[in-house]
Amino acid sequence: MNSEKITKGIAAAPQRALLHALGLTEEEINKPLIGIVSSYNEIVPGHMNLDKIVAAVKQGVAMAGGTPIVFPAIAVCDGIAMGHQGMKYSLVTRELIADSTEAMAIAHAFDALVMIPNCDKNVPGLLMAAARVNIPTIFVSGGPMLAGTVNGKKISYSTVSEAVSRYGAGEIDAATLCDYENKACPTCGSCSGMFTANSMNCLTEVLGMGLKGNGTIPAVYSERIRLAKQAGMKIMELVEKDIRPRDILTEGAFYNALTIDMALGCSTNSMLHLPAIAHECGIELNLDKANEISAKTPTLCHLAPVGDHFIEELNEAGGVYAVINEINKLGLLHTGLLTCTGKTVAENISGCRIKDTNIIKTIEEPYSKTGGIAVLKGNIAPDGCVVKRSAVAEEMLCHKGTARVFDCEEDALTAINSGSIMSGDVVVIRYEGPKGGPGMREMLNPTSAIMGRGLGSTVALITDGRFSGATRGAAIGHVSPEAADGGNIALIENGDIIEINIPECTIQVLLSEEELDKRRRKWQPRQPRITTGYLKRYAKSVSSGCKGAVLN
Incomplete structure (x- = not known):
């Protein structure tokens, strides 16, 4: 076992002395040491109940013959961080979570890990860490909030x-x-729609790193506590069989995740996180495949913010496994892959049926014949940008409008709330990317303002920042290259005409290449608006290419 380097032999006597200082008995020291990665805190609603999940996991591990030992992971509440400088820190915590968990797991020679996340960057950060450390690992989230x-x-x-x-x-x-x-938020748990947190918790099931119900059993259900105990017991089986994350997180598993992402109508942030997790596995996930997958994959769910259904209803309708089983009828999935259950995808989903076709549609009568997310390309975004097409009004799938350009979220929000944005406009918010923000803020406030003022079917928004999973409307984000890197979004001027065609996956500013070149020669780089502390160092690392390839 991995822990033998700190528990066995004469040379490990000093380490054993410190383990005894923890109150561990000799019997506990001689069992597999299982790290319980707790994201519990008292500021994130999705994490305030994780102490109960941790206690249940510890019971499961102990019942199955392991020694559970808890250590922490941080988490930011995107909703509380929204609309101020705090949002610049949200995405960057993903790397902090991955780095710190890797450090703790390796420094203390754990034999296995049980990851207990729940929110937006916490889930992918811990998945990245699991792939790096590559010791037997299982996930059990805190569960979704009930709808208000x-x-x-x-x-x-x-x-x-x-x-x-x-x-x-x-x-x-x-x-x-x-x-x-x-x-609106009546219980603990991750926010109740198919926002980023619930998207990633559901995709953790699809990837094979969480047990059935990981993404959908509500946080306040006792079933969630039972699931946590089952995860604690299951990790001991993974230790015994030496099943590791990279045995599960294969290229086929990531393409399964992209496919079910389309069927569920997940957050566009999944297009940031899945490639980052794959990158840690040595797999380069080609998002050019996203449109190819979307073209073959029907949208089976319209969960909030797209529709009026919520994760609790998805759970009652059969959950993620029912969606996987339905999509599998089309022959699009790799079902022979190993999962954390010790069984294959095919074995896991056998017999999992749709219980309510109002919540999960069939492949014969889907909400849409194509998937919920599209990757657009054109002279605004030569390397691509992302839109949640299932959240776009039919009349906005093709849109031509006048650019209204802003160099930060705050200025755009002021213009929208003052009533100066008119029907037909295309709001452009730039210098909000990983480097330019820095930190790639979510633009939920501007899109909510557009929807709240009744402009959702007439106004589009384009940004090199990103969008919350709670966003709806013609919101196109993750534009790459970003403005801070001299991407063409930096060259757009007020009054330019922008043409968006989501069915054709194109996005253009109607300018000649000669005019773009002329503007490019005049463009001057801007300094990031944060000049001290961690974000300054982060912006430099993105600039040097250390993390930009994963984020952009």
Whole structure:
């Protein structure tokens, strides 16, 4: 066992002395040492219940003959960080989580890991760490929040974001806004729609790193505690069989994840995280394949913010396994792959049927014959950009409009809220990429403002930042190359005409190459707006190429 370097032999006596100082008995020291990576904290609603998950995992590990030892991982609440400087720190925590977990796992010679994440960057960060460390690992998330209810209608966090703009436009009064505020997030858990956290927890199931229900069993259900105990017991089986993350995280597993991503209508942030996780496995995930996969994969779910259904309903309708089994009828999946259950994908999904076709559609009658995400290319984004096409109104799938250009989120938000953005405009927000922001902020506030003012079917938004999983409308993000690297998005001027064609996967500013070259010669690099601390070092690492390939 890996832990024998600190538990066996005369030379390990000093290490054993420190293990005894932890209160560990000789019997515990001689069992496999299982690291329990706890993302518990008291500031993130999705993580406030993880102490209970940790306790249940510890019980499961102990029951199956291991010694559970807890250490922490950080997590940022994207919703609380939204709309201020804190959002610049959100995406970069993914690398901090991966780096620190790798350091803890290797420094303390654990035999296996149970990862307990729940939110947006915490899940992919721990998946990246699992791939790097490559000792037997299983995931069990904290689970999704239940939806809120106002006047008999289910609502979520994104409802409140849009309500702020509706209040500013005079569409609702202060009492109604207060009602949304108090009832949108009624329990602990990751926000209740198919936002980034729940997208990544569901995709963890698809990748084979989490047990059935990992992405969908609500945080407040006792079933979630039972799942945690099962994960604790299952890790001992993975140790015995020496099944490691890179045995599971194969190229086929990532293409399965991309396929089910399309079927579920996951967050566009999955297009950032899946390549980063694959990169840690030595696999270069070619996102040019995304449109090819989307063309073959129907959208089976319309979960919030796209529709009026929530993760709790997906769970009752059969969960992720039911979606996988339905898509498998098309022959698009690699079902012979090993998973953390010790069984193959095919064995896992056998008998998993759709229980409610109002929540999970069949392949014969899908919401859409194509997938929920599209990668667009053109002279604005030669290396690509991403849109959640399932969240775009039919009339906005093809759009030509006048550019309204802003060099930061705040300026754009001011313009939208003041009423100066008109029907037909294309809002361009740039210098918000990994390097230029720095930190690649989410643009939920501007898109919510557009939707709240009733412009969702007439105004598009393009950015080299990214979008929250809670975003809906013609929001096109992750534009690459970013403005700070001299990408063509930096060359767009107010009044330019932009043409978006989502069915054809194209995005263009209607300028000649000669005009773009003329503007490029005049372009001057801008300094990142954060000049001290970790973000300054992070921006430099992106500039040097250390992390930019993974992020962009």
